[in-house]
Amino acid sequence: MPFSRCGTLIPRIGDEPLVASAWERFVQDPSLDVAGVRSVVLASWQRSRSEAVDPARHSAPGAASDRIRRLQRQNRDFCDAARPALEGLRDVLQECGTLIMLCDAGGTILRIDGGSGVRSAGEGINLAAGGCWNEEVIGTNAIGTAIATRTPVQIHANEHFCLDVKRWTCAAAPIIDPLSGALLGVVDVSGVKETLHGHTLGLVLAAAKQIEGELARRDGALHERLLTKAIDSFIRYANDYVVLVDARGRVIRANGNAPLALEMHGVNLPQGIGTQLPGLNLALADIDRTCQRPQWLCPEWLHPVKDHEGTLGTMLVIPLTARQNRPAISLPAAWTPSAESDAFGDIIGQSEILQATKARARRLAPLDLPVLLLGETGAGKELFARALHQASHRSLGPFVAVNCGALSRELLASELFGYVDGAFTGARRGGLPGKFEQAEGGTLFLDEIGEMPLDMQPHLLRVLQDGIVVRLGDTRERRVSVRVIAATNRDMQGEITARRFREDLYHRLCAVTLQLPALRDRPGDIDAIVQHLNNKLARKYGCGPKQLDPAVHQALLSYRWPGNIRELQNAFEVMFALCEGDTIDSSQLPPAIASMVKNSLAIPPSKSMALSSGRLDEMERQAILNAIANSHGNMSMAARTLGISRSTLYVKLAGMRDQPGNS
CATH class of the missing domain: 3.40.50.300 (P-loop containing nucleotide triphosphate hydrolases)
Structure with missing residues (x-):
């Protein structure tokens, strides 16, 4: 037998007796001469021996049904992308008596297709959904060896390491993540050894490349949506270290000072687009993600990025503000920190x-x-x-x-x-x-x-x-x-x-207990909160505070703020970030607030509100009566409309009753 064939990709039926003899010698004593065995097979035998795989093992280990379902859910996108290629293989090989399989990166079969006869035979060695064909547990086989070598491989009959698998022939090709280069899984075709054909390896290789192409196409579309949704956040957090990852936890874009993030927070991120951040793969269960996350990663740094179809990925925002050199923006005297230490000083408002x-x-x-x-x-x-x-x-x-x-x-x-x-x-x-x-x-x-x-x-x-x-x-x-x-x-x-x-x-x-007031119950504090946010964002974005158009100012005071301070803070930061000049105008108002302003302008003014002159106390009296009438007697709503507290409203009503001519 010429030794030059030891490195070939395709096994030959005529080599079976020689390979069988070599396997027997290898199992008895690995140091003996096993010449004539293909190098890829011999290397796999040696790995199998080092992992103490039992050559007498009759089948691959299986997984419980709930674990199979969990793996299929975690790899749902992978399976969906592979479906066209697998169906193409099935159409070509439907008369050949073979099994077509898709496995994950660990060698577990996620999907299997084939005729009932060969499927029944495959079940005898657990060539079935949930079967694990990693070399470490079942020795040399096309699935496990393709994973170990990350190259296409065909394993035939006696080349398998375990005795009961030797009546099978199989060909497999790895599927590589187009973005990160990580191994995603394997596509495999297996059958009884009489079905050996040299073209099978070419078919699985073509199928693997087709799956990789489909994954690249899908990733491109998803990443375009993700970047579109996240672009405002890159502007918003321009002075922080920002990393955008997709739903599988792969880095899509990073921006900011990585060495400073390492110095301040001990952040040690993998470098390069496509690398995976531990604990951010959204296909995994919550508890699995949490256990994988590094110690330095604070949960409050994670911001999900969503659109109408669901969560697209995660924005990791690592704050660097405390150490950045920013242009000095002097705050109004009212917000200069006092000498006294007041733990409640950051809670803005004087209502x-x-x-x-x-x-x-x-x-x-x-x-x-x-x-x-x-x-x-x-x-x-x-x-x-x-x-x-x-x-x-x-x-x-x-x-x-x-x-x-x-x-x-x-x-x-x-x-x-x-x-x-x-x-x-x-x-x-x-x-x-x-x-x-x-x-x-x-x-x-x-x-x-x-x-x-x-x-x-x-x-x-x-x-x-x-x-x-x-x-x-x-x-x-x-x-x-x-x-x-x-x-x-x-x-x-x-x-x-x-x-x-x-x-x-x-x-x-x-x-x-401590009852916290809603923002609509203290409308007089909105001006102070906006002023505080304006100066805070000026420091964050390295610019001067913005001016507010009178219409914007009135809209902020009139809006009910169902999301309270958090909604006000988010809305104002978006307006601040989107404003290209020095003045925030009504074009930057969020849709909900702009709609409220538009509707209020559409209401015809009452005759009393149309008065252009008159006594101040009479105008105040008429404004109070109008507010009460428009709120249908709801005193809290009337007070909010007037921008005063309910207790102040009652005091003013009592004064009106004491005026001459009022009963």
């Missing part, structure tokens, strides 16, 4: 209701009691929670926040209580402390507590009662000293009545 709320919060801060913050979405609950922490005797300890409504039950349990090594699949080596342990000596902020799953609530209750945490998968008790501040926008009494929230947990959480 009576806000001042009363802050005064109550200052009294609650030194008390080491649980506090329940009540208020609408965007009303500043986390801002108050941080201020309560800073004004307490625990201010030198950590402040740790958890959004109970954003996490699944399993992920929330691991986040709060931590886990030990091996507690579940994907658990980080060495385990991980939970948020209670991380907040030791400080404050734990449980946001959206009203959305905590009911079956999780007894575990939280026990920690609050006993001050003891047990990590998932562990029996050891760990004592913690933590102040808990919770927040919700739900009607908790209604949640308790509906049996969605435990009453005993509610009373543990709300030793004291």
